Amino acid sequence: MKIQIKLFAAAREISERGELELEVAEGLSVKALKLKISAEHPKLSELILRSAVSLNREFATDESVVHEKDEIALIPPVSGG
Amino acid sequence: MKIQIKLFAAAREISERGELELEVAEGLSVKALKLKISAEHPKLSELILRSAVSLNREFATDESVVHEKDEIALIPPVSGG
Amino acid sequence: MISITSDAIDPLEVLESVKSNQAGASVLFVGSTRQFTGEKETLQLEYECYESMAIAKIQQLVDAARDKWNIEQCSVVHRIGVVGLGESSIVVAVSTGHRKESFEAAAWLVDELKIQVPIWKKEFWADGKTEWVHPSGDQRRIPENINASRGAS
Amino acid sequence: MISITSDAIDPLEVLESVKSNQAGASVLFVGSTRQFTGEKETLQLEYECYESMAIAKIQQLVDAARDKWNIEQCSVVHRIGVVGLGESSIVVAVSTGHRKESFEAAAWLVDELKIQVPIWKKEFWADGKTEWVHPSGDQRRIPENINASRGAS
Numbered sequence: 510m511k512i513q514i515k516l517f518a519a520a521r522e523i524s525e526r527g528e529l530e531l532e533v534a535e536g537l538s539v540k541a542l543k544l545k546i547s548a549e550h551p552k553l554s555e556l557i558l559r560s561a562v563s564l565n566r567e568f569a570t571d572e573s574v575v576h577e578k579d580e581i582a583l584i585p586p587v588s589g590g
Numbered sequence: 591m592k593i594q595i596k597l598f599a600a601a602r603e604i605s606e607r608g609e610l611e612l613e614v615a616e617g618l619s620v621k622a623l624k625l626k627i628s629a630e631h632p633k634l635s636e637l638i639l640r641s642a643v644s645l646n647r648e649f650a651t652d653e654s655v656v657h658e659k660d661e662i663a664l665i666p667p668v669s670g671g
Numbered sequence: 672m673i674s675i676t677s678d679a680i681d682p683l684e685v686l687e688s689v690k691s692n693q694a695g696a697s698v699l700f701v702g703s704t705r706q707f708t709g710e711k712e713t714l715q716l717e718y719e720c721y722e723s724m725a726i727a728k729i730q731q732l733v734d735a736a737r738d739k740w741n742i743e744q745c746s747v748v749h750r751i752g753v754v755g756l757g758e759s760s761i762v763v764a765v766s767t768g769h770r771k772e773s774f775e776a777a778a779w780l781v782d783e784l785k786i787q788v789p790i791w792k793k794e795f796w797a798d799g800k801t802e803w804v805h806p807s808g809d810q811r812r813i814p815e816n817i818n819a820s821r822g823a824s
Numbered sequence: 825m826i827s828i829t830s831d832a833i834d835p836l837e838v839l840e841s842v843k844s845n846q847a848g849a850s851v852l853f854v855g856s857t858r859q860f861t862g863e864k865e866t867l868q869l870e871y872e873c874y875e876s877m878a879i880a881k882i883q884q885l886v887d888a889a890r891d892k893w894n895i896e897q898c899s900v901v902h903r904i905g906v907v908g909l910g911e912s913s914i915v916v917a918v919s920t921g922h923r924k925e926s927f928e929a930a931a932w933l934v935d936e937l938k939i940q941v942p943i944w945k946k947e948f949w950a951d952g953k954t955e956w957v958h959p960s961g962d963q964r965r966i967p968e969n970i971n972a973s974r975g976a977s
Contacts, residue, residue, distance in 0.1 A: 517873075589878075589937055590937055599803045599805065600805055602719075665789050669792040669803075670760075670761070670788050670792065692857075693859060698853055699854070701839070702923065705845070757844070
């Protein structure tokens with residue numbers, strides 16, 4: 510399945526785009542997704558180690574499973590306020 | 591010596607005036623002053639038990655001595671804010 | 672800004688009085704006339720003060736707060752006279768480099784003002800009764816504490 | 825009022841949004857761009873957010889605060905884009921019956937927002953460098969805590 514991953518802040522600047530598109534297998538875990546992004550976009554790998562992933566606007570755990578229609582985002586450590 | 595004591599809030603309303611005038615001896619302590627006010631103005635005695643006295647805009651202790659030119663006030667428990 | 676006024680307090684003016692480029696945080700506290708205390712209904716409050724002493728005491732509190740926290744700017748405004756429902760009787764503003772200090776200093780100033788500053792509140796209850804609020808407690812303890820803590824710093 | 829805006833925030837509007845005759849206390853927190861962090865000088869900040877998730881997360885925080893404290897009204901406004909020196913990036917307002925709860929709830933909302941809400945700050949230093957602020961720490965701990973505490977109340 511094809512998924513899009515929204516990028517923000519340093520992740521967006523490092524990869525020079527607001528969204529990544531990946532072809533992944535069904536039943537992919539968030540942990541596996543992070544490894545896959547790191548492998549395909551090595552410049553992001555350091556930041557990904559410190560980042561969360563959100564699925565449908567909620568923080569996901571490493572064990573969460575990514576579904577095709579999910580709204581997915583990489584969430585670097587936040588610094589609002 | 592003659593002294594004036596400013597009255598506020600319930601003390602002012604109970605005694606129906608903003609200031610008391612008393613004739614007192616030199617060297618009077620604040621504690622003795624409170625007793626004297628209570629004796630001369632019995633309606634104030636209950637409130638005086640719970641009140642402080644200020645001398646020149648500072649809270650005084652029972653042992654403080656009242657001088658002729660002091661600005662004296664009876665300070666019922668405060669409730670600003 | 673330290674002020675006692677019989678006019679309505681403008682909270683924006685108080686907030687702007689603590690503005691500073693060195694401040695990352697400002698906390699504004701507004702105390703206002705609440706309609707219900709339990710089941711008792713208030714129509715309005717009336718405040719009276721011993722103005723010259725109140726100003727001096729507020730200044731002492733502000734000085735003590737500046738000793739305790741790293742404050743950029745600090746303002747305290749208290750209204751006297753009739754304060755209707757929803758209207759403000761007190762506005763305190765503090766600006767600091769970081770937020771923890773703003774919150775602590777503003778809360779402390781309000782707490783201490785309610786103990787140490789000669790201002791009195793009269794309740795006008797909806798049942799027609801009126802009542803000067805004179806809480807119990809030994810006020811004379813407090814100024815001694817302030818002087819002691821300031822002397823030690 | 826929950827809002828993310830690229831316009832300057834009007835603190836008075838936020839304060840008035842929490843007005844209530846049932847409130848005896850309101851606390852307004854303003855976070856603004858501080859010129860110096862230690863010896864490093866900031867020219868401006870720029871904020872970016874994942875807006876739909878940020879709004880949802882702020883709403884969760886407000887709901888959780890309402891579970892924890894007896895809140896009359898509560899507003900959170902965050903600015904995005906460039907925020908110059910002395911300008912406000914965040915304004916939080918809380919009104920409650922009594923002051924302790926206003927102070928606690930406002931401080932908690934700011935603390936949690938800084939941990940849980942997908943908003944990011946970029947520093948523009950006076951030496952010409954820029955830097956996204958990505959503090960270390962495990963973000964995933966937090967939403968679980970919120971869910972747990974809400975479930976328990």
